[in-house]
Amino acid sequence: MKQEDNDIKEFFERLQETDRLEAEIPSFNLPEAPPKPKRSVLRYLLPLGVAASLLLFFGIDWGPHNTSIEDETLVITMTIEESNTTDDFLSDETSISSWKSPSDILIQEFED
Amino acid sequence: MRKNSTLEALLKEHHKDAFLWSLQCCGYNHDDASDVLQMVYLKIVEGKATFKEQSSFKTWLFSVIRFTAIDYIKKQPPFNSLELIQIAEEPIVYKEETNYKKMLLQLPERQQQILLLAFYHHMTLKAIAETTGLHIGTVRTHYERGKMALRKLIQTVAI
Numbered sequence: 454m455k456q457e458d459n460d461i462k463e464f465f466e467r468l469q470e471t472d473r474l475e476a477e478i479p480s481f482n483l484p485e486a487p488p489k490p491k492r493s494v495l496r497y498l499l500p501l502g503v504a505a506s507l508l509l510f511f512g513i514d515w516g517p518h519n520t521s522i523e524d525e526t527l528v529i530t531m532t533i534e535e536s537n538t539t540d541d542f543l544s545d546e547t548s549i550s551s552w553k554s555p556s557d558i559l560i561q562e563f564e565d
Numbered sequence: 566m567r568k569n570s571t572l573e574a575l576l577k578e579h580h581k582d583a584f585l586w587s588l589q590c591c592g593y594n595h596d597d598a599s600d601v602l603q604m605v606y607l608k609i610v611e612g613k614a615t616f617k618e619q620s621s622f623k624t625w626l627f628s629v630i631r632f633t634a635i636d637y638i639k640k641q642p643p644f645n646s647l648e649l650i651q652i653a654e655e656p657i658v659y660k661e662e663t664n665y666k667k668m669l670l671q672l673p674e675r676q677q678q679i680l681l682l683a684f685y686h687h688m689t690l691k692a693i694a695e696t697t698g699l700h701i702g703t704v705r706t707h708y709e710r711g712k713m714a715l716r717k718l719i720q721t722v723a724i
Binding site: 469476 | 577
């Protein structure tokens with residue numbers, strides 16, 4: 454605080470003086486802290502009950518285990534063989550133009 | 566247990582200053598100031614306001630009082646119902662006292678509080694910044710402006 458603040462200081466000193474004379478300061482009275490609410494056993498049991506109900510609802514099997522797929526080893530092997538021929542594109546089916554009747558051989562013999 | 570007794574001793578030591586600050590934060594309303602101070606003590610006892618020793622005890626206590634008073638005043642209804650208004654005689658007050666308080670109340674609220682903390686409660690500007698939650702630069706500005714404004718009022722009264 455600067456020296457020239459004397460007028461301000463004096464103002465507040467007078468204000469303090471009037472407060473000292475006039476202000477009724479109540480006696481110091483520290484309030485008691487309210488007791489903490491006791492937590493009932495139900496508060497702890499309730500979530501456990503809900504959790505147990507959910508487990509039962511979603512069908513957790515707590516009984517003896519039957520043979521399951523986990524006990525066996527299942528191996529599936531898939532092999533794909535690639536071929537470099539064009540056979541796959543040739544059709545073995547007989548077309549109408551190249552069809553020969555089963556008795557065609559008889560005609561050939563006759564001609565001979 | 567020992568911590569509580571220390572806290573109680575500190576609160577008792579600062580009780581008078583705390584009440585006066587509460588009174589100043591509540592616009593010199595005695596009942597409001599008492600209520601605010603009790604609310605502050607309850608907050609401390611319940612552990613809702615805890616002193617973390619980051620500042621002095623007085624700075625922390627004044628800060629709690631200030632913010633509690635702000636909340637308390639906000640919750641007050643803006644107008645009293647006619648049934649609650651009691652017509653009473655004007656209390657006899659010292660002329661000099663009225664003038665000082667009235668003069669101070671003419672300043673903007675922030676300037677009032679900063680000047681009160683500086684000159685009435687003898688706090689440093691840094692402590693004032695911690696109490697009010699303002700930046701030190703802002704505090705300095707209001708401090709200088711407040712002094713200028715109050716000086717003008719003092720000179721007007723003197724004339």
